[in-house]
Amino acid sequence: MNELQEAIFKKIQKAICDSVECYPVLHDAIRVDTPFLDWMGEYIGIYITQNGRITDGDQILNQIDALGSFKDFIKWDDKNDYLYSYNIDQSERSLNPRYFETTDDILRYIQGISRLPGFFEAKPLGEKQDKFPTVVRRIVSDTLINTHPKRPNEGVLEWAAKLIEPKSFKVSNVTIHSDLSPIDENKIIEIIGYQNSSDNEKRSHIKEKLFDPIFCEKFRPKTEAISVTFSLSDYPNDSVDLLTSQTEVIELKEPKARMKLADALLAVAV
Amino acid sequence: MGRWEPPARLEPVIYYHWLDENPKVVQGGELKLEENGNPRYAEDVKLAAHRVLTNILNSPHSDNLLIYGFSDRYSGFKIVVKDGHGYLLMAHQHHLKGSFLAEDGRKLGDHPHFHKINYEYINKRNGIPGTTRVVPPDLHPEMNPADLLNVFKISYHFRDEKLDSIQMPVVNRIQTGLEDYP
Numbered sequence: 001m002n003e004l005q006e007a008i009f010k011k012i013q014k015a016i017c018d019s020v021e022c023y024p025v026l027h028d029a030i031r032v033d034t035p036f037l038d039w040m041g042e043y044i045g046i047y048i049t050q051n052g053r054i055t056d057g058d059q060i061l062n063q064i065d066a067l068g069s070f071k072d073f074i075k076w077d078d079k080n081d082y083l084y085s086y087n088i089d090q091s092e093r094s095l096n097p098r099y100f101e102t103t104d105d106i107l108r109y110i111q112g113i114s115r116l117p118g119f120f121e122a123k124p125l126g127e128k129q130d131k132f133p134t135v136v137r138r139i140v141s142d143t144l145i146n147t148h149p150k151r152p153n154e155g156v157l158e159w160a161a162k163l164i165e166p167k168s169f170k171v172s173n174v175t176i177h178s179d180l181s182p183i184d185e186n187k188i189i190e191i192i193g194y195q196n197s198s199d200n201e202k203r204s205h206i207k208e209k210l211f212d213p214i215f216c217e218k219f220r221p222k223t224e225a226i227s228v229t230f231s232l233s234d235y236p237n238d239s240v241d242l243l244t245s246q247t248e249v250i251e252l253k254e255p256k257a258r259m260k261l262a263d264a265l266l267a268v269a270v
Numbered sequence: 271m272g273r274w275e276p277p278a279r280l281e282p283v284i285y286y287h288w289l290d291e292n293p294k295v296v297q298g299g300e301l302k303l304e305e306n307g308n309p310r311y312a313e314d315v316k317l318a319a320h321r322v323l324t325n326i327l328n329s330p331h332s333d334n335l336l337i338y339g340f341s342d343r344y345s346g347f348k349i350v351v352k353d354g355h356g357y358l359l360m361a362h363q364h365h366l367k368g369s370f371l372a373e374d375g376r377k378l379g380d381h382p383h384f385h386k387i388n389y390e391y392i393n394k395r396n397g398i399p400g401t402t403r404v405v406p407p408d409l410h411p412e413m414n415p416a417d418l419l420n421v422f423k424i425s426y427h428f429r430d431e432k433l434d435s436i437q438m439p440v441v442n443r444i445q446t447g448l449e450d451y452p
Contacts, residue, residue, distance in 0.1 A: 124319040125298025
């Protein structure tokens, strides 16, 4: 290292060190401000409690919760790996370091809590438009057009477009709706969305979706109802019981679900 | 609480115009505090994120304009209005790092306050504006997060009720909707 490099290095080192500062906060703790920002532009600070415990004071998970993504965090497949890799121990809403013996321990912890909110998309209230039906139509359309063995050689786009459009028909003067248009007239396919809504909204949505197939079955006993969801684990248990008892459920998280749904659209009862 | 926070990247004239926008309509129902799933201390509450509508800001600022709030066991409750890049407004229940100078010239210690972007102070090196701490008379020490939220809503014209469209007057019927536009 020459003199110039050393001078610049010391400047960088001083800048980083000077940006770490502390001051007293509530409950006789002290806050240590770090130069790290999270994905919302919030400065990450950690606390040292009166008895020497290091904690984030619940700020990270409370922020994730306020942004509507706490359930995503709970169900995050990589959660345990991530927390372990970044030396984070979760205790209810607190994120605390597992170890505090080496410089690396504390740096990994601070980097881990500052990066964590960036893995979860904010889900503000007021976004009532359910985008899942569009996603399902795109997925099934791709499967029909690109991979399904029964796809026609000509006019494949028009063929797929007809199958993925919603259809309505009358049964005993009541209009029955199906979210997709299976070839078999006795099939009704309902797309179950609103995964990110409240449990009560999900319950109402599922009851509403089941009305048509149940009503139709009274007048057409051969009615076959299929519901399409991303994952049943997104819904309350009572709604899952209702769905599984009244319909055949296709969960799109399953590897073969796309082809199964495409098959359901094309299959004709013998 | 905290120190410098990145502000939204707005032209001053647009920002001041937005500050005065009345109402700032909020989607998703009433802005109210909820207890966290398993509250662990007295003020462990949250303001679930709501989308804020605006006629003043253009995309991308208007596309992702949120208001939300969360608590921190050692620093209290804060409310943030952000556009995805930085804050437009904030409210802090506490100020724990020394004292601060309020917009009205008062020097205050641990006192609830709001933050707005201060374009009269611009950092010469990076061009980033500073922050002004606003302390309306209704803010007082020891106030709880719910009161802080109420004063914030009133001060910056956040409206969370459904706005009915203005109905044309009809004989023998009262015209409705006008009450939403004071």
